[in-house]
Amino acid sequence: MAASRDPRAPGAKQPTESLGRVASALGRRLRAFPAPLALVLVAAAILASGWALLLPPFQGPDESEHFAYVQHLAETGDAPSSTTFDGAGSHSSEQTTAMDALGLRMLMGIPGARPLWNAADQQRWDDYERSATQAQRSDGDGANPIAKNPPLYYAYEALAYKAAPGDSLYDHLLATRVANIVLFLITVACAWLAAAELTARIWVRTLTAAVVAVQPQLTSMAGIVNADTLLVTVWSAFTALALRTLVRGLNTRRVAGLSALAAASALTHGRGLALLPPLAVVVALAWWRQQPPIARRAALRACGAGAVVLAVGLFLFRLFVAGGGSGGSLYGDQTNYIHQGGFGIGQFAQQVWQFYLPRLPFLPSRVGPDYGFRQMFVETFFGSFGWLEVRFPARVYTALKAGMLLGLVALFWAGWTRRELLRERVHVLLGLLAICGSLLALLHLVSYLALLGSGDPLIVGRYALPLIVPFALAIAFIATSLPRRLGPFLGAAVIALGIVLQLSGMLITVERFYA
Amino acid sequence: MRDGLTPRRALLTVLLALVLLLIAFCVELLPRMLRQERVIASTPVPTGSRQQTALEIGPDQRYCQEGIVFAPEGERLLLSLTQDSPLPTELTVTLRAPGYRQRVVVRPEGHQIGVPLDPPSKTVTGRLCVGNTGTTATQLAATDDPRVLARTKAVPWGGYPLAIAFDVTFTSADEKSMLQSLGTTADRAATFNALGPWALWLLLPLIGLGVPALLLGGWYLALRAPGDGPGDRPGAASDERSR
Numbered sequence: 001m002a003a004s005r006d007p008r009a010p011g012a013k014q015p016t017e018s019l020g021r022v023a024s025a026l027g028r029r030l031r032a033f034p035a036p037l038a039l040v041l042v043a044a045a046i047l048a049s050g051w052a053l054l055l056p057p058f059q060g061p062d063e064s065e066h067f068a069y070v071q072h073l074a075e076t077g078d079a080p081s082s083t084t085f086d087g088a089g090s091h092s093s094e095q096t097t098a099m100d101a102l103g104l105r106m107l108m109g110i111p112g113a114r115p116l117w118n119a120a121d122q123q124r125w126d127d128y129e130r131s132a133t134q135a136q137r138s139d140g141d142g143a144n145p146i147a148k149n150p151p152l153y154y155a156y157e158a159l160a161y162k163a164a165p166g167d168s169l170y171d172h173l174l175a176t177r178v179a180n181i182v183l184f185l186i187t188v189a190c191a192w193l194a195a196a197e198l199t200a201r202i203w204v205r206t207l208t209a210a211v212v213a214v215q216p217q218l219t220s221m222a223g224i225v226n227a228d229t230l231l232v233t234v235w236s237a238f239t240a241l242a243l244r245t246l247v248r249g250l251n252t253r254r255v256a257g258l259s260a261l262a263a264a265s266a267l268t269h270g271r272g273l274a275l276l277p278p279l280a281v282v283v284a285l286a287w288w289r290q291q292p293p294i295a296r297r298a299a300l301r302a303c304g305a306g307a308v309v310l311a312v313g314l315f316l317f318r319l320f321v322a323g324g325g326s327g328g329s330l331y332g333d334q335t336n337y338i339h340q341g342g343f344g345i346g347q348f349a350q351q352v353w354q355f356y357l358p359r360l361p362f363l364p365s366r367v368g369p370d371y372g373f374r375q376m377f378v379e380t381f382f383g384s385f386g387w388l389e390v391r392f393p394a395r396v397y398t399a400l401k402a403g404m405l406l407g408l409v410a411l412f413w414a415g416w417t418r419r420e421l422l423r424e425r426v427h428v429l430l431g432l433l434a435i436c437g438s439l440l441a442l443l444h445l446v447s448y449l450a451l452l453g454s455g456d457p458l459i460v461g462r463y464a465l466p467l468i469v470p471f472a473l474a475i476a477f478i479a480t481s482l483p484r485r486l487g488p489f490l491g492a493a494v495i496a497l498g499i500v501l502q503l504s505g506m507l508i509t510v511e512r513f514y515a
Numbered sequence: 516m517r518d519g520l521t522p523r524r525a526l527l528t529v530l531l532a533l534v535l536l537l538i539a540f541c542v543e544l545l546p547r548m549l550r551q552e553r554v555i556a557s558t559p560v561p562t563g564s565r566q567q568t569a570l571e572i573g574p575d576q577r578y579c580q581e582g583i584v585f586a587p588e589g590e591r592l593l594l595s596l597t598q599d600s601p602l603p604t605e606l607t608v609t610l611r612a613p614g615y616r617q618r619v620v621v622r623p624e625g626h627q628i629g630v631p632l633d634p635p636s637k638t639v640t641g642r643l644c645v646g647n648t649g650t651t652a653t654q655l656a657a658t659d660d661p662r663v664l665a666r667t668k669a670v671p672w673g674g675y676p677l678a679i680a681f682d683v684t685f686t687s688a689d690e691k692s693m694l695q696s697l698g699t700t701a702d703r704a705a706t707f708n709a710l711g712p713w714a715l716w717l718l719l720p721l722i723g724l725g726v727p728a729l730l731l732g733g734w735y736l737a738l739r740a741p742g743d744g745p746g747d748r749p750g751a752a753s754d755e756r757s758r
Contacts, residue, residue, distance in 0.1 A: 036740065039733030043726045050722045053714055056707045102707070106561065106662040112684070113561035117706045118586045120638045170709040199742075202519070206737035210730055396543075488520060488738055492532035495734060499727050500539040506722065507547055507693075514703040515554060515693055 036206040037192050044188045044213035045181060047502055051223025052177040054506060056115045056513055057169070058095075058104050059386050060224030061462070065146035066154075067225045068095055070176055072140045074158035079151055081142030092140035094132050098169050101125045109387040111512060129168050146227075150317060152267040153227040176225045183233040184222030188213045190236035191469045195476060197243040198428070204476045207491040211472035212236075214498025216383040216505040218465050227269050228462055234265045235466030238275060239435055242282045246428045250286045250294055252302045258282060259306035263313020271463060274442040279306075281434035289427040342452045351448050368451035371459075374401055381461025383505050388460070390512045392504065403497075411474055414481035432470050439466055525738035529731050536727060548694045553686040556589040559643075560663055560683045562656065569597045569654040570669055570681045577607075577646035577672040578655075580680060585612055586638045588699075589685030592630040594645065595656035596623065604649030612641025620648070631688065643683060646672075655681040 058064035068091045072080040080090070088096060099105040102125055103116035116122070160179030164171040188209050195208035212218065221229055238261040245254045262279040265272030283306065287299055294302075347367070353359075354366040356373050378401045384391050391397075415422055422429055443459050450458040475494055479487040519525070560580070572578060592608065602623050608630050610617045615635040621628060647653065657669070659679050668676040693700065701719070705712040 034740075036733040036737035039729045039736070043729040043733070046718070046721045046726055046729075050718050053708050053710065053718060054704055056704075100665050103558075103666070105665070106564075106660065108662075110561050110564050110660075112558060112563035114555050114558045115703075115707060116557070116584070117703045118557055118584050118638050120584050120586075120640050122706060166709065168709065170707070174709040201742050202740040203734070203737040206733055210734070214730070485520075485524065488525075488528045489531055492528040492731075492734060493535055495730055496532040496535040496539070499536060499730060500543065502726070503540075503723070504543055504547075507544060510700060510704070511547070511693060514700045515552070515696065 034192075034202065034205075036202060037189070037209060040192075040206060040209045040213050041185055041188055044185055044219070047213070047219045048181040048184050048222040049178075050506060051220045051509075052174065052181060053223075054509060054513075055220070055223055055386070056104060056107065057102075057173050058099065059107060059513070060221065060226055061387060061460075062146060063224045063226060064091060064095070064099065064104075064108075065144055066157075066227060067173060067176065068092065068140045068144055069146050069149070069154050070157040070161055070225060071095065071137060071172065072144075073151070073154050074161035074172075075134065075138035079154065080140055080144040080147045082145060082147035083143055084141075085143050087139035087141030088136075090140060090142060090144040092138060093136040094129075094169055095140065097128055097132075097136075098125065101128065107513075109389050111389050115513065117514075132169075149227055149269055150267045150272075152264060153230040153269075156230065157225060173225070177223055180225060180229050181222050183229045184218070187218075187229075187233045187236045187468070190233070190240045191472050194236070194240040194243050194469050194473060197240070197247045198473070199476075199480065201480070203488055203491060204480055207479060207494065208469070208472040208476045210491075210495050211475050211498065212468050214495065214502055215465075215468060216498075216501045217381060217385075217462055218468055219502060220383070220385050220505065220509075221462060221465070228465065230268050231265065231272055232465045232468060234261055234268060234272070235275065235435070235439075236469045237261055238265070238278070239432070239469040242278070242431050242435065243428065245282060245286045246289070246431045249290045250283065250299060250302050252298075252305045255283060255302040255306040256309050259309035260313070263310050263316075267313060267317055271439070271442065271466075274438045275435075277438045278431070278434040279310075282431045285427040285431050285434075343449065348445070348448050351451075352444050355444065367448070368455055368457050371457045376459055376461050377464065378404060379461065381464055383501060384461070385505060385509050386512065390509050392501075392508065396501075396504070407475070407478065410478045410481075414478050418481055432473070436467050436470050439464070519737075519739040519741050522739065525735050528738060529735050532731055532734070533727075549692045551690040551692055553591065553689070554588070554691050554696050554699065556586055556685040556687060557584055558684045559583045559667060560658060560680045562593075562595055562682045562684060564658040564660045564663060566658050566660040568657050568659050568679060569600065570657040570677075570679055571652065571654050572603075572645065572647045573652040574647050574650050577644055578669045578681065579642050579644040579672070580667045580669055580683065581642050582640060582667045583610075583643045583683065584638060584640050585610055585615060585635050586685065587634050587636060588687060589634050590632055590688035591686045592619075592632055592643075593682075593684040593686055594628040594630065595682050596626040596628065597654040597656050598626060600626075600654035601651050602626070603647055603651050603653040605647075607646040607648045609644040609646070610641065611644075612639035615639050615641065622649075632685075644672075645681065657681040 058067065069080055071092055072078065075092075091099065101116070101121060103113065103121070107113045107115050157176045157179055160175045161172050164175035191212040192205050192209040195205040199205065218232065221232075238258060241254060241257050241261065245258065248254075258279055262275045265275040283303065287294060350363050351366055354363065354372065355376075359366070374397065379391065379397050380388065382392075382397075382400050443463055447457050447459040450456060476491075479490045479494075481487075482490055520528075559582075570578065592610075594606075594608075596602070602625075604622065606621050606623060606628070608619045608621065610632070612635070617633060619630050619632065621630050645655065657679050658664075663680055664678060667680050668678065669680050670676045701712055701715045705715050708714070
């Protein structure tokens with residue numbers, strides 16, 4: 001005993017020393033962690049926590065269905081069905097009771113409604129919660145429309161659900177919302193890493209990360225349960241790794257990593273399939289530009305590793321499809337749009353034209369409602385909270401639209417003035433364009449096909465959030481292209497604008513739900 | 516390695532952000548926080564539902580809705596008439612719950628009818644009735660949204676429940692700003708999360724002051740920081756050369 005307590009004793013010295021080494025290595029790593037990134041991450045965590053605590057339960061887009069999926073998976077180990085009505089329906093008995101007893105169902109999308117915070121209703125709910133059983137939490141067998149989604153996000157959230165400190169619905173909801181915040185913080189870090197591949201300047205990396213951290217729509221989505229957040233994280237990680245591969249070259253680990261992320265994207269949501277074309281483009285571009293040229297064997301090894309990772313991902317997906325909640329078909333009925341009749345390439349092209357630009361005199365009227373750039377890339381990209389009914393005043397969107405258009409002009413100007421740099425790094429530019437183009441092409445195609453069968457354009461700004469890192473990089477590119485010393489001022493203004501939008505968004509949300 | 520901005524220039528950019536924040540706070544946030552409005556106490560049948568309809572109420576007709584919660588902060592009842600309906604000469608509103616009863620006669624002067632109430636001292640659940648005691652038929656704004664009907668339905672006097680409910684909102688008697696009712700707002704928000712009010716009170720200064728301080732502090736440090744060596748970033752090296 002005495003010997004073991006003696007620090008000089010040989011038997012005790014080794015563990016103590018190794019512990020010291022670990023602590024010192026950890027200290028070194030912590031000291032090496034960039035302070036600006038740490039501060040941005042803390043700010044992002046506070047903002048996302050604010051949204052998680054301020055939004056009443058199930059008041060984010062489709063949160064009630066996403067949570068029902070998580071709850072069913074966590075309680076039973078199985079995904080709910082997207083096609084078969086069974087048990088208590090799409091939500092468990094516990095969730096249904098909460099939505100009705102607390103006025104949360106009639107709150108969805110009705111600005112004049114408030115949740116039932118009064119003592120009588122709360123007492124009734126508390127009484128119910130005290131006696132709620134496991135059976136009442138696990139009977140949301142379906143049909144849940146969200147169950148057509150692949151299981152990756154829900155499996156992750158189910159772990160958080162299980163780890164919740166209490167058994168109440170509020171405990172489970174908070175735990176799953178907090179797990180979503182973790183994904184958001186990874187997204188912010190990925191923005192930093194992406195910028196770090198392109199520039200050595202710390203302020204440019206900070207600006208890129210900060211733009212992601214203060215984007216109000218993304219932050220509000222981080223505070224609720226929704227698979228879109230994982231999709232954003234996966235796409236952001238893919239963008240960072242793609243830039244690393246394009247800048248530093250191909251190797252087995254990078255291609256395997258890119259393939260794993262593409263597989264994760266497909267395992268998260270139907271929209272995630274759009275990451276497969278950029279995977280091929282990025283690998284091809286990196287191969288093309290590798291200096292010195294990569295050895296044929298090394299390239300084949302890298303691509304082989306990628307193919308194996310993708311195949312495993314697709315196999316896992318196939319397993320889920322066979323036994324999961326999607327009714328045995330690819331993403332449930334989501335991809336049935338492919339079979340929509342009436343598709344015409346000319347009509348699709350003019351539909352996309354009229355989405356962004358005014359109708360030309362010789363063009364026929366577009367299919368569906370008057371829904372375009374402003375609605376998608378301004379109103380629902382920067383901030384339509386709750387079930388899209390909590391919105392900034394119209395003048396804010398008008399100002400944001402002007403800012404976006406000005407930003408686009410500035411981006412083209414910056415590209416022109418720095419064309420030598422872009423020519424030198426054309427493969428990086430093409431890689432980023434492939435990532436953006438693939439998602440936007442898929443969104444427009446699905447929207448067009450959906451409009452042929454119904455009046456819903458099925459496209460909102462949050463679907464473009466997986467492109468948040470390229471968006472932030474574009475702002476950083478403009479800032480670094482400005483005449484000397486002006487860039488930091490633009491960066492400061494952008495961060496200030498983001499903070500204002502955040503605070504304003506939270507205020508109108510509080511006003512809508514509680515005032 | 517490339518040096519960061521001088522302290523003075525870095526501070527200037529942070530100051531610019533602070534000025535912008537201050538302007539936006541005064542123009543956008545403060546007016547919203549100081550705007551005086553009646554505070555909503557509860558919305559048993561909310562207005563503005565997606566499935567708006569009308570409930571015709573003729574002279575001597577009366578409709579009631581069960582399961583309405585009457586709370587101490589509900590000092591004023593808000594009823595609505597549809598925009599194109601004639602104004603009734605007189606409506607009689609009755610609120611009845613165990614230990615609480617009130618009857619108010621109103622002569623509407625507009626399509627939004629505010630009925631002043633003497634609220635109960637504690638929250639009770641009961642029945643709200645609206646009777647047309649005038650001579651003109653009118654239409655109450657109503658909804659047939661099933662989400663609302665799950666809680667309450669209009670019942671004609673002596674009849675059976677209809678698949679419709681007329682809009683009912685309770686508000687405070689006086690107008691208050693958001694800043695004045697901050698405590699109430701925090702308590703209400705805390706009702707729907709697992710952590711309770713303390714978390715919100717902690718978050719409030721962190722969001723309002725901490726987030727700007729963290730982001731602008733990070734921005735200052737970033738501007739002061741030297742680049743981390745372009746040599747290890749092929750892309751970064753060319754970026755630096757292009758400047």
